[in-house]
Amino acid sequence: MNMEGACEGNRLVLGDGNFSFSVALAQRMVNPGHLTATALGGEEEALKLHSDAGNNIQVLQDRGATIIFGVDATDLPGCVGLQGQMFDHIIFNFPHVGRKAPIKHNRELLRKVFISCAEVLSAEGQVYVTLCQGQGGTPADQPQRAWHNSWQAVAMAAEAGLILGEVVPFCAENWEVYMPSGYRSRDKAFHTEGALTHIFRQSCPLAPVTHTAATLTARVKGGDKLFSKPVGIRHKIGRNLHQEKDHPVAMVTKQLCSLLEETFGVHHMERGDFSIVCGSADIHMADALSDGEVKTRLIQLNEDVTEETSADHSSPTCWYLRPSLITHLPTILQTTLQSGLMHILTGEVFSHCAISTHTCPLQHQLLGVLLLPKHTGIRESATVDESCQVHPSTIPGMLCPEPTRNSHHGNESKIQAASSQPKREDHSSEQLDLDLSGKCKLQDLKGSSSSDLCSFERCLEQIVSSVLGLDHALALSFNAKSVYLSAAGSTETNTNTPVPIGQVFVVSQDVLPGCRIPGHTFLCFTLNLDMLALLKFNIPDIRLLWTEDKRFYEQFQVQSHQAIPSVTYEDFSKFPPSYSYDISFWENPDFCEDDFMMLLREVSHDVIKEATVVDRYSQPETGRRSQCYRLTFQAPDRAVGTSHVKEIMTELGKKLGQDMGLQVR
Numbered sequence: 241m242n243m244e245g246a247c248e249g250n251r252l253v254l255g256d257g258n259f260s261f262s263v264a265l266a267q268r269m270v271n272p273g274h275l276t277a278t279a280l281g282g283e284e285e286a287l288k289l290h291s292d293a294g295n296n297i298q299v300l301q302d303r304g305a306t307i308i309f310g311v312d313a314t315d316l317p318g319c320v321g322l323q324g325q326m327f328d329h330i331i332f333n334f335p336h337v338g339r340k341a342p343i344k345h346n347r348e349l350l351r352k353v354f355i356s357c358a359e360v361l362s363a364e365g366q367v368y369v370t371l372c373q374g375q376g377g378t379p380a381d382q383p384q385r386a387w388h389n390s391w392q393a394v395a396m397a398a399e400a401g402l403i404l405g406e407v408v409p410f411c412a413e414n415w416e417v418y419m420p421s422g423y424r425s426r427d428k429a430f431h432t433e434g435a436l437t438h439i440f441r442q443s444c445p446l447a448p449v450t451h452t453a454a455t456l457t458a459r460v461k462g463g464d465k466l467f468s469k470p471v472g473i474r475h476k477i478g479r480n481l482h483q484e485k486d487h488p489v490a491m492v493t494k495q496l497c498s499l500l501e502e503t504f505g506v507h508h509m510e511r512g513d514f515s516i517v518c519g520s521a522d523i524h525m526a527d528a529l530s531d532g533e534v535k536t537r538l539i540q541l542n543e544d545v546t547e548e549t550s551a552d553h554s555s556p557t558c559w560y561l562r563p564s565l566i567t568h569l570p571t572i573l574q575t576t577l578q579s580g581l582m583h584i585l586t587g588e589v590f591s592h593c594a595i596s597t598h599t600c601p602l603q604h605q606l607l608g609v610l611l612l613p614k615h616t617g618i619r620e621s622a623t624v625d626e627s628c629q630v631h632p633s634t635i636p637g638m639l640c641p642e643p644t645r646n647s648h649h650g651n652e653s654k655i656q657a658a659s660s661q662p663k664r665e666d667h668s669s670e671q672l673d674l675d676l677s678g679k680c681k682l683q684d685l686k687g688s689s690s691s692d693l694c695s696f697e698r699c700l701e702q703i704v705s706s707v708l709g710l711d712h713a714l715a716l717s718f719n720a721k722s723v724y725l726s727a728a729g730s731t732e733t734n735t736n737t738p739v740p741i742g743q744v745f746v747v748s749q750d751v752l753p754g755c756r757i758p759g760h761t762f763l764c765f766t767l768n769l770d771m772l773a774l775l776k777f778n779i780p781d782i783r784l785l786w787t788e789d790k791r792f793y794e795q796f797q798v799q800s801h802q803a804i805p806s807v808t809y810e811d812f813s814k815f816p817p818s819y820s821y822d823i824s825f826w827e828n829p830d831f832c833e834d835d836f837m838m839l840l841r842e843v844s845h846d847v848i849k850e851a852t853v854v855d856r857y858s859q860p861e862t863g864r865r866s867q868c869y870r871l872t873f874q875a876p877d878r879a880v881g882t883s884h885v886k887e888i889m890t891e892l893g894k895k896l897g898q899d900m901g902l903q904v905r
Contacts, residue, residue, distance in 0.1 A: 249328030252360070253277045254313040254335075254353075257421060258290035259297055261333055264415035266303050273304035276322070278311035290421060314352035317359045326362045333370040333410075334420060334430075346375075347391050354400035358442070366439050367402060369393065370410045373434030378815040380407040380436055393438055395817040399881035402440040403813040410435040443813065443879040444789045447475075447845040449891045456538070458517035460559070467517065467538040467559065472841035473590070476602045477516060481770075481785060482586050486797045488773040488807075489604055489785060492707060493586060496606060496767070499703045504582035504610065509572060516588045518567050520558045536561045536590060536838075561590035565607035565766060569747060572609055573762065583609040586769070592834040595841065595851045597781045598739060604769040610696065612761050696763045697723045697744045704741070704767070708776050725767075727775050739775075742767040779809045780876065783846050787877040816874050819885050822854065824868040824905040825896055839899060840871070843892050847884075849874040866905060 251274060253262045262277035269275060277300055279286050286293045286309065300307055308321040313332060316322055335353060337345045350369070357367045374381050377390025394404050412418055412432045420432055454469040456477055469477060481489040500506050517538060538559045565585055577583060585607045593599040701714050708727060715726040715738045723745070726738035747762035770785055777796070779785070784792055791812040840848050848871050855868035873885045896902040 249274065249365075250325070250362075251275050251329045251331065252322075252327040254311070254330065254332040255280055256333070257281075257286060258293045258419060259286075259300060259307070260292065260417055260419045260421075261331075261415060262305065263296045263299050264418045265331075266300060266305055267416070271304075272300075273306075275300075275305040276308060276325075276327075277305055278308045278313075280311065280313070281309065283309045292419065296417075314349070314356050316356045322360060325360065326365070327360055328362050328365045329368065330357050330361060330365065331368045332357075334372065334432075334435075335369065343389065343391065347396055350391055350393060350396040351399050354397045354402055354440070358400040358402060361442065363442065366405070366441055367397075368437055368439055370435055370437045372430075372432065373436070376407070376436055376438055378404070378407060378438075380815070382434070392817070394815050395881065397438075397440050398817055398879035399883060401443055401445065401879045403443040403877075403879050404438055404815055405441045405812060406439040407814060408437050408439070410437045444787070444877065446847070446878055446880070446884055449843060449845075449884075449887050456517075458515040460515060460517050460519060465517075465559075470536050470538065470561065470838070472838035473602045474842075475845075476600075476786060477588065479786070480588065480604075482604045482606075486793050487785075488777050488779065488796050488809075489769050491796060492773045492776055493604075493606065493769055495707050496703065496769075496772075497584060499706060500582050500584065500608065503699065503703065504580065507578065507581050507583045509575075509583055509585040514565075514568055514571075514585065514587055516562050516590065517559050518562045520560070523560055523567065536592075562588075563591055564589050565605050566764070568607065569609070569764070572607075573747070577609070577611045577757070579611045579613060579760065581611075583611075585609075592837070594833075595837055595848055597783070597849060598771070598774060600770065600782050600785075601838065601841070603771075606767045606769055608765045608767075610763040611757065612763060613759055696765075697725075700742075700744060700765055701725065704772070707772060727771075739771055740768070741771050741775075777807050777809045780811075781849075784809075784876050786846070789877045792877065811876070813875075813877055813879075816876060817880065818849070818872060818874040819880075819882060821871050821873070821885065821889055822868055823871060823889070823892065823896075824855070824866055825902040826905065827865045827867060828901050831900070831902065835900060836869075839895055840892070843895055844873070844888050847873055847875045847878065847880050847888070 248270075251265065251269075253265065253276070256262050256277055257279055259277055259279070262275065266272040266275055281289070283297075286297075297307060306321075308319065311319050311322070313335070332353060335346070335349060337349050353369075354367065361367065371391065371393065374383065374385040375391045376393040377385055377387055378394060381390075397404065410432065412420055412435075420430060454474045456467045456469045456474075457464055458467060459465075481487050482493040484490050497506060497508075538561065565587055568585060572583060572585065587605065589603050589605045590601055591603065593601055697716070701716075704725065704727075705714055715728065717724045717726065723743070724740060725742040725744065726740050728738055742765060744763075744765045747764055770782060773779065773785065774782060789812065795809060796807055837851065840851055850872040851869050853867055854870045857866045857868075858864070859866075873880055873888070893904045896904055
């Protein structure tokens with residue numbers, strides 16, 4: 241049993257019938273006076289039932305420990321002798337309701353004990369529960385019992401807001417005087433081979449299911465305006481994870497900017513008027529890249545609401561969540577750009593997405609803009625050394641003259657360049673393969689710009705590969721306008737298929753007549769900083785990026801040097817419980833799955849891990865259609881119990897009717 245930490249601070253031992261474990265623990269403590277040993281029965285009962293109890297009680301008293309009889313572990317706040325005390329370590333070895341009892345009775349015992357312990361546990365305290373082999377029901381048990389045939393320890397602890405931080409083997413022989421006793425409520429030993437100690441800690445509190453409306457202040461058109469925050473992401477907007485100290489997204493951003501600085505030189509664009517809100521005047525470029533995706537509209541909250549709620553989406557008073565930093569290009573390109581210098585902008589963007597462990601509607605994006613003279617290229621002799629760092633001397637970003645090529649030779653050069661690279665699988669249908677023809681306004685990949693784009697893409701690929709490490713191979717996919725970068729998923733991130741991380745393209749000056757720079761080409765790229773952070777640090781769930789649990793951030797703290805530490809994320813919540821519930825409803829003509837997903841995020845506060853359609857039904861007589869979604873509840877950082885899930889399901893049923901006009905079946 242990992243009790244080194246339990247030998248410091250205030251300790252409480254529960255249900256120690258013969259007090260032998262308390263004696264063994266006291267022998268390891270510097271100050272046994274901080275130990276409180278308890279038993280359920282009275283002193284007379286303990287002496288009668290356990291032959292060695294008298295001697296152990298005397299030893300504890302001689303060492304200054306406190307002994308309390310008649311303590312009900314399911315009602316610790318109600319114990320007079322414990323009132324006003326908080327404990328750093330609470331220990332309960334082999335809890336049991338007594339005699340031969342159904343499993344559900346022992347589950348209920350655990351649930352009540354955990355709730356009781358949480359009332360007297362210090363903020364950084366831990367609860368140690370040792371169970372016989374297989375009882376816990378976690379993968380740490382070997383062999384593992386079926387969930388329904390176990391005590392479901394993590395689920396019972398979740399009802400008290402506790403998460404499982406560690407599971408360690410329990411060896412009774414390591415505790416010299418400990419004599420496990422109480423088999424079927426008698427003074428008889430029982431087998432402890434394969435027993436495990438489960439160490440629980442308090443999790444961050446769950447957000448209440450009901451909430452009040454929140455507002456968002458955004459700077460648009462040089463002034464601050466007040467909007468209602470959209471459901472589903474109201475607690476995320478404005479956090480700017482890429483700027484938070486010791487956050488993995490900020491660390492990836494810093495490393496990217498450092499490598500871009502070494503390669504090209506970097507100018508960071510001022511963020512003054514760059515907010516997540518954009519108007520209909522500059523949304524047309526986002527339209528070109530969104531392929532017709534539904535925009536999330538914000539309603540301005542001021543005294544003149546008539547104009548703001550106008551149904552005319554072309555009105556200048558219609559506002560949207562910004563789908564990409566690309567919408568800032570008109571503003572950026574009207575500034576004074578230095579040729580060969582990378583201009584960088586970072587910020588929050590929004591896109592609709594299904595609920596999964598690697599998708600989030602709010603993302604952090606990096607936009608890079610490079611101005612190059614036409615008919616020049618970027619030297620491509622980039623190499624990566626054993627430490628996975630790009631040599632600035634081999635990717636200097638210098639412009640090296642190339643012969644003028646006509647359109648045919650430009651395409652031929654592109655094909656030759658592509659063929660010289662390792663063969664890559666084309667996942668264009670899976671990765672943001674946007675059809676920009678007819679709407680765009682991004683330059684075709686041909687002629688000298690094609691050569692520039694190929695060189696630029698390969699240079700960027702080297703930089704991204706350096707950030708991720710050599711374990712992640714980048715894949716490319718092409719369409720007529722852009723090159724899409726994808727990184728191979730991993731088992732840690734539950735993304736075995738390539739995941740899109742960025743886009744490289746050429747901007748046509750024909751679209752922006754006020755930004756013409758004759759004889760030059762605008763090369764641009766965007767990168768999804770959140771996805772890069774997941775891949776670099778093997779973070780299995782994107783929701784962890786938004787956690788408020790300090791145990792997450794402690795893993796990424798930079799210690800004595802400025803270099804990015806080599807960190808592989810480790811779960812601080814082991815084997816979180818998972819629950820599946822189905823919900824069916826009749827569709828209405830206005831049903832939109834994107835709105836449904838956002839409502840799920842809002843009501844659950846991100847404790848839904850996945851939402852998938854499991855059944856569709858069409859009523860023959862009326863033609864009415866219904867859908868059945870399976871919702872999987874599980875949080876990687878917080879304790880989620882069945883009582884909370886049922887509360888969410890009740891609220892969801894109400895919201896589907898009130899907010900979306902859907903009839904739950």
